[in-house]
Amino acid sequence: PLAKMRVGKLILMSDPDPDGPLAGDTKLEVVFENERHTVTMAELAALPWVNRTYKVFAWNGKAAILTEAHGCRVTTVSDKTVVIRFEDESKIVCAPNHEWTLYSSKTDPRSSATLNVGLHCIQARRLKVGDRVARLIQKEGSTKMELRPLMITKIKERSAEENIPFYCLTVPAFHNFALLNGAVSKNC
Numbered sequence: 001p002l003a004k005m006r007v008g009k010l011i012l013m014s015d016p017d018p019d020g021p022l023a024g025d026t027k028l029e030v031v032f033e034n035e036r037h038t039v040t041m042a043e044l045a046a047l048p049w050v051n052r053t054y055k056v057f058a059w060n061g062k063a064a065i066l067t068e069a070h071g072c073r074v075t076t077v078s079d080k081t082v083v084i085r086f087e088d089e090s091k092i093v094c095a096p097n098h099e100w101t102l103y104s105s106k107t108d109p110r111s112s113a114t115l116n117v118g119l120h121c122i123q124a125r126r127l128k129v130g131d132r133v134a135r136l137i138q139k140e141g142s143t144k145m146e147l148r149p150l151m152i153t154k155i156k157e158r159s160a161e162e163n164i165p166f167y168c169l170t171v172p173a174f175h176n177f178a179l180l181n182g183a184v185s186k187n188c
Contacts, residue, residue, distance in 0.1 A: 021041075021074075021075045021095055021098060021168035022167055023041070023092070023164065023166060024041050024042030024045075025040050025041075026093070026179060027181075028040070028044065028169070028180060029056070030044065031054065031055030031056075032054050041167035041169065042167060044072040045074060053070045054068070054070065054169075055067065055069070056069045056169070056171060057145070057177060057178040058171050058174035058176055058177050058178070059136060059174065059184055063145065064145035064146075067173070067174060069170060069171045069177065070170055071170040072168070072170075074165045074167055075167065075168040076166050077163040077165050078095055078096075079164070080095070080157065080159055080160070081160060081164060082127075082155065082158075083154075083155070084124065084152055084154075084155050085155070086152060086153060086183070087151040088150065088181060092181070096123065096125040096157060098123065099121040099122065099124075099185075099186040100121065100122055100123075100124060100133045100184075100185060101119040101121055101133060101185070102120045102133060102134065103133060103135070103147065103149035110122050119134055119184070121186050127155055129152055129153060129155055131152045132150060132151050132152070133149070134148075134149070134150070135147065135149065135150035135183050135184065136148075136182045137182050150181070150182060150183055
């Protein structure tokens with residue numbers, strides 16, 4: 001009963017980076033100071049980002065929009081990586097707990113979260129060959145973008161001889177962004 005409560009206020013605290021970041025050589029297309037650049041996460045983190053924002057493509061549930069991102073930084077150091085190869089021959093190295101969006105309307109039992117736009121997230125360590133992640137591509141003959149599947153053709157978890165820094169990019173409000181190969185990744 002509320003009358004017996006002895007606590008007036010509850011404060012819930014959580015880790016700000018629960019979903020795992022990307023390796024420093026992951027490429028991202030950004031708009032910085034009104035110019036479009038292809039940079040790696042490490043290069044973006046090296047830029048003086050205090051009081052600066054970057055433009056990235058995010059998925060709002062209906063369309064890809066250019067939105068602001070900030071706070072690219074090293075968020076973890078690990079001796080384990082997951083190397084993912086896709087059908088378009090692109091490769092991404094990420095932390096084992098980094099979350100990717102599945103291209104499926106069904107909830108997968110391996111899913112760890114659902115984004116606010118209905119996409120389901122799955123950690124890299126739980127992905128399998130043949131899984132399809134969501135990918136943003138430009139419609140033919142149009143400036144609009146749409147979601148399409150991007151199939152995983154090879155995946156391997158590896159141990160490294162030394163610790164590797166992993167980077168995370170924060171995209172407020174949308175909590176996801178598209179990498180250069182179009183794969184939709186959940187931010188921290």
